[in-house]
Amino acid sequence: AQRVTQPEKLLSVFKGAPVELKCNYSYSGSPELFWYVQYSRQRLQLLLRHISRESIKGFTADLNKGETSFHLKKPFAQEEDSAMYYCALSGTSYGKLTFGQGTILTVHP
Amino acid sequence: DGGITQSPKYLFRKEGQNVTLSCEQNLNHDAMYWYRQDPGQGLRLIYYSQIVNDFQKGDIAEGYSVSREKKESFPLTVTSAQKNPTAFYLCATRLAGGKDTQYFGPGTRLTVL
Numbered sequence: 001a002q003r004v005t006q007p008e009k010l011l012s013v014f015k016g017a018p019v020e021l022k023c024n025y026s027y028s029g030s031p032e033l034f035w036y037v038q039y040s041r042q043r044l045q046l047l048l049r050h051i052s053r054e055s056i057k058g059f060t061a062d063l064n065k066g067e068t069s070f071h072l073k074k075p076f077a078q079e080e081d082s083a084m085y086y087c088a089l090s091g092t093s094y095g096k097l098t099f100g101q102g103t104i105l106t107v108h109p
Numbered sequence: 110d111g112g113i114t115q116s117p118k119y120l121f122r123k124e125g126q127n128v129t130l131s132c133e134q135n136l137n138h139d140a141m142y143w144y145r146q147d148p149g150q151g152l153r154l155i156y157y158s159q160i161v162n163d164f165q166k167g168d169i170a171e172g173y174s175v176s177r178e179k180k181e182s183f184p185l186t187v188t189s190a191q192k193n194p195t196a197f198y199l200c201a202t203r204l205a206g207g208k209d210t211q212y213f214g215p216g217t218r219l220t221v222l
Contacts (some may be wrong), residue, residue, distance in 0.1 A: 094165070
């Protein structure tokens with residue numbers, strides 16, 4: 001079975017502060033991990049995926065297989081980063097995504 | 110993402126009625142998915158289809174039904190057997206055989222009165 005856990009429902013930081021959204025997963029094979037973001041009044045969209053090893057909007061995420069984690073980080077948060085963030089795992093050939101519960105990030109001015 | 114449309118945006122239903130949610134895509138993607146989004150629970154997979162005329166149950170299929178007669182369309186019917194149908198429903202597509210990225214529609218909010 002595959003499971004994704006995001007321990008924080010709400011996360012608040014001030015503009016310019018570092019932010020880290022936690023994600024832990026449970027999967028016996030080699031997973032693909034994703035971060036999706038949902039801004040207010042917009043559809044859910046892909047932020048980044050671990051195999052791309054890229055930085056999007058200043059966010060990065062490193063897959064730590066030893067700790068089974070895929071935390072999302074940004075060194076300096078911006079107000080426009082305020083959104084709902086979902087961590088997701090794909091471990092099957094048919095592309096099923098298992099989502100975490102989501103974290104609402106609020107960046108205060 | 111503009112290639113995935115869901116209608117209607119808001120839907121109200123009386124208890125005991127079946128209702129069908131539409132999902133249409135022009136991305137030429139093979140795979141389509143239906144998720145349900147509830148506060149504090151993330152997204153949960155209802156049904157998915159990898160190819161026309163074939164679909165599989167997801168994690169919470171009870172009380173739902175789907176069809177995939179055309180590549181572009183994957184309608185979801187919420188039946189009266191669904192115990193707690195009030196939720197936000199998201200349709201997604203994926204280019205099968207390619208990257209695993211899923212693309213999401215704007216969603217339909219269903220409220221049972």
